[in-house]
Amino acid sequence: MAEHTVEKIGGTSMSRLNELRDTLLIGDREGADLYGRIFVVSAFGGITNLLLEHKKSGEPGVYGQFAESDNSHGWHDALNRVGDAMIEAHSAVLDHPADIQQATDFVRTRIDGARNCLIDLARVCSYGHFRLSEHMLQTRELLSGLGEAHSAFVTVQMLQRAGVDARFVDLSGWRGDGDVTLEERILGALEGIDPMTELPIVTGYAQCKEGLMSEFDRGYSEVTFSHLAALTHAREAIIHKEFHLSSADPNLVGQDAVRKLGRTNYDVADQLSNMGMEAIHPKAAKTLRQADVPLRVTNAFEPKDPGTLIDDQPAEASAVEIVTGLDIIALELFEQDMVGVKGYDATILDVLTRHDVRIVSKVSNANTITHYVDASLKSMRRVEKDLSKLYPSARISSRTLAMASVIGRDLNGLSCLQRGLVAIAEEGLEAIGASQGPRNVDVQFVLEREILKPVIKALHRTFIEDEAPAIRKAA
Numbered sequence: 092m093a094e095h096t097v098e099k100i101g102g103t104s105m106s107r108l109n110e111l112r113d114t115l116l117i118g119d120r121e122g123a124d125l126y127g128r129i130f131v132v133s134a135f136g137g138i139t140n141l142l143l144e145h146k147k148s149g150e151p152g153v154y155g156q157f158a159e160s161d162n163s164h165g166w167h168d169a170l171n172r173v174g175d176a177m178i179e180a181h182s183a184v185l186d187h188p189a190d191i192q193q194a195t196d197f198v199r200t201r202i203d204g205a206r207n208c209l210i211d212l213a214r215v216c217s218y219g220h221f222r223l224s225e226h227m228l229q230t231r232e233l234l235s236g237l238g239e240a241h242s243a244f245v246t247v248q249m250l251q252r253a254g255v256d257a258r259f260v261d262l263s264g265w266r267g268d269g270d271v272t273l274e275e276r277i278l279g280a281l282e283g284i285d286p287m288t289e290l291p292i293v294t295g296y297a298q299c300k301e302g303l304m305s306e307f308d309r310g311y312s313e314v315t316f317s318h319l320a321a322l323t324h325a326r327e328a329i330i331h332k333e334f335h336l337s338s339a340d341p342n343l344v345g346q347d348a349v350r351k352l353g354r355t356n357y358d359v360a361d362q363l364s365n366m367g368m369e370a371i372h373p374k375a376a377k378t379l380r381q382a383d384v385p386l387r388v389t390n391a392f393e394p395k396d397p398g399t400l401i402d403d404q405p406a407e408a409s410a411v412e413i414v415t416g417l418d419i420i421a422l423e424l425f426e427q428d429m430v431g432v433k434g435y436d437a438t439i440l441d442v443l444t445r446h447d448v449r450i451v452s453k454v455s456n457a458n459t460i461t462h463y464v465d466a467s468l469k470s471m472r473r474v475e476k477d478l479s480k481l482y483p484s485a486r487i488s489s490r491t492l493a494m495a496s497v498i499g500r501d502l503n504g505l506s507c508l509q510r511g512l513v514a515i516a517e518e519g520l521e522a523i524g525a526s527q528g529p530r531n532v533d534v535q536f537v538l539e540r541e542i543l544k545p546v547i548k549a550l551h552r553t554f555i556e557d558e559a560p561a562i563r564k565a566a
């Protein structure tokens with residue numbers, strides 16, 4: 092295999108699967124043109140949130156309910172809700188009643204199977220020798236796999252109905268052998284499949300010894316995708332999204348105001364994922380980079396547009412590429428005795444690591460260390476408690492804030508920090524903090540949460556909409 096591409100479809104686009112059939116998946120392709128592609132699919136939008144927990148709000152899904160409940164049956168209702176949402180999702184994209192019926196039967200079988208497994212697990216764990224807490228990771232894995240098995244199954248049905256030789260490749264390990272590595276799981280499942288004459292539709296979730304969820308957590312389908320591309324030496328790895336990878340969120344600043352990136356590099360992709368904007372899962376980017384497989388991000392609904400190529404190359408000229416932002420919490424530790432004493436930073440990092448808190452950025456002075464983190468207030472309370480035990484005389488606080496960021500492969504000579512602050516001020520708004528590192532690939536503005544959106548719009552206007560490409564500084 093060398094001539095094929097490996098292509099991933101995210102959840103948001105999967106929810107419009109019928110439109111994808113008429114654009115990306117089939118469109119005007121015929122005969123051999125339909126093949127030479129391996130698709131890796133995510134669950135339909137929102138399904139993984141219902142199975143595990145909401146990606147943004149943290150609201151518990153089946154997993155969260157099962158993990159929390161001692162005897163209550165909250166997770167049963169949650170599982171019913173996922174089943175209903177799955178049926179709703181496929182009923183919206185499949186046309187033929189027979190396909191809808193088969194997909195519904197598939198959902199019922201898998202949901203009932205998972206339910207029985209969880210009931211048995213809870214029963215076994217009612218004996219003192221077995222602890223539910225020791226099986227939570229496997230439970231999380233079992234539940235995750237339901238979403239992608241469903242979406243891949245539905246995709247195959249839709250394509251087969253349209254006369255395409257599509258093949259369901261289920262990596263979810265359903266009732267199968269659990270003792271294989273990710274590589275063995277992928278290669279084993281592809282054995283005997285010729286992607287030049289069949290269209291493999293592969294589940295974004297892959298059950299494996301390493302534990303896809305425990306190692307990579309949410310966004311895992313990109314990990315399966317990147318490994319599949321690397322292992323099969325794909326010609327190109329392509330991520331299909333709802334929009335082009337754009338200069339800002341099209342839903343926020345408007346589809347007409349944003350520009351397609353066209354070209355960027357892994358450095359920018361790393362900064363984006365640090366800002367919670369998953370252009371690509373950082374571990375997936377690493378796999379592709381190391382395997383020397385080029386990565387492309389496209390708009391799933393515009394299959395003729397080449398989209399954005401991501402590689403290791405520096406920019407030809409300095410320019411702002413993306414404006415983005417996220418909600419953060421500022422964890423501040425102020426201690427007068429800190430001056431000249433080492434070790435505070437290391438101790439704080441230790442506590443943050445223990446509580447699995449993701450650090451977005453940091454700033455410090457003589458007696459204050461501030462970490463800007465992406466975490467819930469609940470976990471910050473635990474962090475604060477641990478820190479006040481270690482530093483009883485320190486003043487420790489967590490404050491909910493937001494951060495806007497201006498990112499580009501090369502921002503040299505553009506005075507982004509200064510011009511960004513002016514743009515914010517001209518909007519009648521104010522930044523609480525701002526910083527730019529000497530490597531000059533991003534500028535960060537710390538803000539009150541309620542002004543994040545207007546600030547992103549103002550920054551986008553200054554750096555993208557009002558900036559004619561011709562006056563950008565030449566390299």
Ligand SMILES: Nc1ncnc2c1ncn2[C@@H]1O[C@H](COP(=O)(O)OP(=O)(O)O)[C@@H](O)[C@H]1O
Nearest residue numbers: 101102103332333334335336337338339340342
């Ligand atoms: N710079 C950006 N370019 C494109 N989409 C963005 C950007 N920033 C945020 N988004 C948002 O990301 C959302 C989800 O994108 P997509 O990657 O298609 O979803 P999924 O993760 O389900 O594949 C889009 O609906 C869009 O609003």
Ligand SMILES: N[C@@H](CC(=O)OP(=O)(O)O)C(=O)O
Nearest residue numbers: 101102133139309310311312
């Ligand atoms: N659906 C899974 C897997 C995934 O990667 O989805 P998406 O490609 O929609 O982010 C999740 O939300 O974690």
